[in-house]
Amino acid sequence: MNRHVLPVGFIPLVDAAPLIVAQEMGFADEERLTLDLRRAASWSMLRDMLVFGQVDAAHMLSVVPVATALGLGGAMAGLEALMVLSLNGQVVAVSPALAGRMQAAGHGFDFTDAQAAGQALLAAGQGLRIGVPFPFSMHAELIHYWLDGMQPQGLTIHTVPPPHMAKALAAGEIDAFCVGEPWGSDAVERAGAALLLPGSAIWSQAPEKVLATRAGWAEAEPELAGRLMRALWRTARWLGDPANRLTASEMLARSDYLDLEAEVIDRALSGLLITAARGAELHVPQFLEYHAGAANFPWRSQAAWIGARLAGRFGLDVPQAIAAAKATFRSDLYRQHLGPAGAELPAASEKLEGASEVPTPAASNRGKLVLQRNRFFDGRIFDPMPAG
Amino acid sequence: MPEPLSIVVVEKDRERAQLIIAALREAGATEVFVIAEDTGLARRIAERRPDLVLVDIASPSRDVLEELALASGPLERPVAMFVDRSDAGLTRAAIEAGVSAYVVDGLRGDRIKPILDAAIARFHMFQKMRTELAATKAALEERKVIDRAKGLLMRARGIGEEEAYALLRKTAMDQGRRIADIAQALVTAAELLR
Numbered sequence: 001m002n003r004h005v006l007p008v009g010f011i012p013l014v015d016a017a018p019l020i021v022a023q024e025m026g027f028a029d030e031e032r033l034t035l036d037l038r039r040a041a042s043w044s045m046l047r048d049m050l051v052f053g054q055v056d057a058a059h060m061l062s063v064v065p066v067a068t069a070l071g072l073g074g075a076m077a078g079l080e081a082l083m084v085l086s087l088n089g090q091v092v093a094v095s096p097a098l099a100g101r102m103q104a105a106g107h108g109f110d111f112t113d114a115q116a117a118g119q120a121l122l123a124a125g126q127g128l129r130i131g132v133p134f135p136f137s138m139h140a141e142l143i144h145y146w147l148d149g150m151q152p153q154g155l156t157i158h159t160v161p162p163p164h165m166a167k168a169l170a171a172g173e174i175d176a177f178c179v180g181e182p183w184g185s186d187a188v189e190r191a192g193a194a195l196l197l198p199g200s201a202i203w204s205q206a207p208e209k210v211l212a213t214r215a216g217w218a219e220a221e222p223e224l225a226g227r228l229m230r231a232l233w234r235t236a237r238w239l240g241d242p243a244n245r246l247t248a249s250e251m252l253a254r255s256d257y258l259d260l261e262a263e264v265i266d267r268a269l270s271g272l273l274i275t276a277a278r279g280a281e282l283h284v285p286q287f288l289e290y291h292a293g294a295a296n297f298p299w300r301s302q303a304a305w306i307g308a309r310l311a312g313r314f315g316l317d318v319p320q321a322i323a324a325a326k327a328t329f330r331s332d333l334y335r336q337h338l339g340p341a342g343a344e345l346p347a348a349s350e351k352l353e354g355a356s357e358v359p360t361p362a363a364s365n366r367g368k369l370v371l372q373r374n375r376f377f378d379g380r381i382f383d384p385m386p387a388g
Numbered sequence: 389m390p391e392p393l394s395i396v397v398v399e400k401d402r403e404r405a406q407l408i409i410a411a412l413r414e415a416g417a418t419e420v421f422v423i424a425e426d427t428g429l430a431r432r433i434a435e436r437r438p439d440l441v442l443v444d445i446a447s448p449s450r451d452v453l454e455e456l457a458l459a460s461g462p463l464e465r466p467v468a469m470f471v472d473r474s475d476a477g478l479t480r481a482a483i484e485a486g487v488s489a490y491v492v493d494g495l496r497g498d499r500i501k502p503i504l505d506a507a508i509a510r511f512h513m514f515q516k517m518r519t520e521l522a523a524t525k526a527a528l529e530e531r532k533v534i535d536r537a538k539g540l541l542m543r544a545r546g547i548g549e550e551e552a553y554a555l556l557r558k559t560a561m562d563q564g565r566r567i568a569d570i571a572q573a574l575v576t577a578a579e580l581l582r
Contacts, residue, residue, distance in 0.1 A: 042450040048488070052480050073454065135455050159455040161448035164426055171427050 004224060007036045009046045009058035012258045013162070014181045014268040015086040015209045016059045017248055018290065022235040024251050030234070031227035039256070042161060043134045050214060051077045056221075057228060059085060060212035065328040066306040067136040070321055072314060078215030080328045081303070082229055083296045083338075085209040085236070089268060089288035090139055090199030091184035092117075094176040095169050098124055099194035099276070109194065111275055111282050114201040114377035118150050121176065121196065126153040131160035131168055131177035139178040141309050142202045146377065166191040180208065181268030181288070182260055188277060189264070195275035198284045205286075205353070205374040207302045210329075218333050226337040233296055233338050240291030245269045286372060293359070293372035294344055296334075301350040303329035304384035322384065326350075344369045353382040393503065394419040396438040398429065398449060408442070408510050415506035430455060441490040442507050453490050487511040530568040537571035540578050 010016040022028045023035040038055055040046035043064070050058045065079040094102070098121070103109070107120035121128070132139040140157060147155060160168045160177065166187035168174045177187070178199065187193035199206055211232060218225035238244055246262075249269055253262035267273050271287035274280075289295045307325025311318045331349040339345050347363035354376040362369045376382075395417050399405040405422040412420050423432050429452045433441060443450050482489055487507050534556065541552040556574075560567045 041446045041448045044450050044454045044488070045445050048445075052484075054484075134451050158430065159452045161426075161451055163448055168427065173427055 001032045001227075003032045003034065004227070005034045005036050006057065006224065006228060007038060007055040008228075009038045009040050009049050009055040011040055011043065011046060011059060011162075013059075013183075013209075014252065014258070014265055015089050015288065016257070017239055017252055017269075018085045018211075018232050018235045019059055020252060020257050021239060021248055022231045025235065025238065027235045027238070028228075028231045031231045033227050033231055037257075043137075047073075047079070050079065050212060053214070056217060056224075057082075057211055057213050060210055061134055061137045062207040062210045062302070063136045063138055063141060063306050063310070064134075065210065065212055066303055066325040067310060069324045069328045070307065070310055070314070070316060072310060073136055078328075079212050080215050080218070080330050081210035081212055081298050082218055082225065082330050083211045083232065083334055084207045084298050084302070085211055085232070085290070085296070087208055087289040087295050088198065088200040088204070088206050088286060089208055090142065090178055090180050090206075091195050091273070092143075092176065092178045092197040092199070092202075093165075093169075093184050093187055093193040093195050094121065095172075095174075096192040096194065098128075098175050099196075101125065109196065109275065111195065111197060111273075111284065112201055114146055114197055117197050117201075118146055122147065122150055122152050122155075125175065128152070128155050128176060129174045130155065130157050131165055131174040131179070132157055133159070133162050133179055135159055136310075138199070138206050138208050138306075139180070141306065142199050142206060143178050144313060145309065146202045149378070166193070169193055182258070182264045185264050185267050185274065186260075188274060188279075192277050194279070195273060198273070198287050200284065200286045202377050203354070203375075205289075205372060207299075207306075210298065215328075218330065222337075225333065229334070229337045230341045233341060233343055236291040236296050240289075240295075242270075289372065294346055294364075294369055295372075296338075296343070297346060298329040298331050298334055299349065299351060299353075300326040300329050300331055301353050301382070301384035303327075304350070305353050305382050308382070326384070339365065350384045353384070354379075355381045392418040393440060394436065394438045395421070395440045395442065395503065396433055396436050397422045398433075398441065398443040398447065398453075400424050400426075404514060407513075408507065411506045411510040412503060415502045417503055417506075429453075440503065443488055443490070444511075445486045445488045450488060453488075456490065482508050482511075486515050530571075533568060533575055534571045537574045540574060 008019055010019050019035060019037060023037060028035045040049060043061060046058050047064060049055045065081050067073050068079050101124040102120045105123060130143055143157060158174060160174060162179050162183040165177050165179050165183050169187055170191040184195055188195060239248060249262040249266040252258045252265050253260055258265060268288055271284045272281050273284055275282055303325040304322045307321040308318055311321035335345055345365045346369055354374055356371060356374045359373055360371050362371050395412060397405060397408050397420060399422055409420045421436055426449050429449055433456060441453060443453060482504060489504055537556060538549055538552040541555060542549060556567050556570055560570045
């Protein structure tokens with residue numbers, strides 16, 4: 001097996017860990033791969049680097065491949081997800097002024113009850129402006145899913161680059177935001193933001209980042225795709241072990257990666273978040289998941305949920321959108337490349353999203369699969385194959 | 389004579405912005421506005437109602453422009469990443485030069501091309517300057533390290549500057565390494581032993 005240098009793109013975020021750690025800890029090396037890690041400044045830049053072949057794979061928002069398949073956004077070529085790199089890891093935060101009004105009205109900032117938090121948020125102001133990192137992101141989808149049903153008055157969603165979230169909040173450009181760590185904690189430190197909810201309180205198993213490639217690349221380069229996927233899957237397993245947390249934070253903190261204090265990064269990796277400038281440390285279960293419960297499996301039902309939500313918002317045909325979305329999450333390639341490597345493969349490639357209140361055993365090749373708690377805040381269940 | 393194209397350039401650096409404006413004027417563009425602020429970028433651009441927006445590809449603010457591509461109100465003019473399928477080569481050239489162009493829907497390619505060509509040439513120059521600057525900086529750093537290593541050798545062995553340099557060069561040649569690397573190793577070792 002010849003050594004191969006693979007150009008791979010990432011955005012400096014805590015959930016870029018699988019790619020960075022794969023290179024740093026030698027998981028890529030085990031597969032005779034050198035990951036040439038290219039840091040991008042924006043999601044659109046990373047998407048274009050992937051489409052135009054400057055990188056062959058990228059750390060990507062889970063919604064982007066689906067949106068591209070539905071003809072939304074500016075991408076010129078199809079993208080697909082070979083595996084899920086992480087679940088959740090987002091936070092919703094509000095400005096100090098808004099937090100003050102919500103507290104005065106009796107909201108307790110318990111960081112768990114999304115229903116109560118949503119109602120308190122909407123009661124505290126009309127015409128709220130909420131920042132998200134990208135128009136096609138799990139952040140935007142979670143905000144819409146959470147608030148659209150509560151009849152918000154004049155609520156608007158704006159794109160704000162994550163490193164600018166704290167500044168935009170302080171400048172009064174936005175009243176609240178949903179972003180991936182470490183940028184929520186950054187806004188707590190720098191702009192007095194108050195964390196209102198973790199993304200997992202809205203959907204406890206939201207696929208956040210995927211390993212994206214140009215459609216067809218993995219079939220054209222099956223050997224290379226397999227090596228990359230195996231390296232990342234083993235990295236995810238390593239990241240899933242709490243004992244490795246501190247090593248991972250130190251690696252990510254380096255200036256060529258996230259260039260931030262390891263302590264701030266560790267908050268996301270440990271799920272121990274400081275929710276306000278003078279607030280207490282809260283432990284959030286399922287805050288950010290790299291591996292457990294077949295987290296890396298690209299469930300077609302996850303893609304279907306994203307497709308259905310986008311179709312609803314942009315007025316597209318829902319069954320068609322669901323079909324197009326499912327095709328972008330390549331559970332078939334995951335089975336082909338990671339089954340032999342020892343991954344737990346679920347018997348089905350779709351599941352009812354939001355249907356498990358507690359960790360639930362599921363049928364799989366090795367019989368050891370336990371799916372994590374999977375709930376939407378409103379208790380609804382999403383069936384990826386509606387009748388008729 | 390068609391209406392002059394209205395162009396917005398998103399650029400923080402004043403000097404760079406002026407160079408871009410000059411290049412665009414030469415290519416025939418008359419209405420060029422520069423926005424240097426990140427805050428309220430979407431609003432500022434919408435107010436200008438430009439035909440074309442140029443932004444450094446390495447700017448995190450680029451994602452804000454993606455949102456403008458979704459504007460769908462009757463009075464809003466959608467701005468899209470320059471995605472003329474007939475001219476993927478031009479888009480690729482732009483991306484490689486480090487500029488991204490967002491163009492109002494329906495604007496014809498032949499009107500955009502000269503402008504975009506000029507912008508691409510200008511951004512190529514910026515990239516070259518950036519690379520050169522980085523190379524100069526690295527060379528200066530290396531010179532400093534070599535000077536420090538020379539000083540260490542002169543003091544430790546009581547030799548002259550030329551002899552110290554010759555010793556560094558010989559060691560580098562014997563080990564098949566660069567003089568700067570040998571010098572760095574010596575400086576690091578000396579710091580550890582201090």
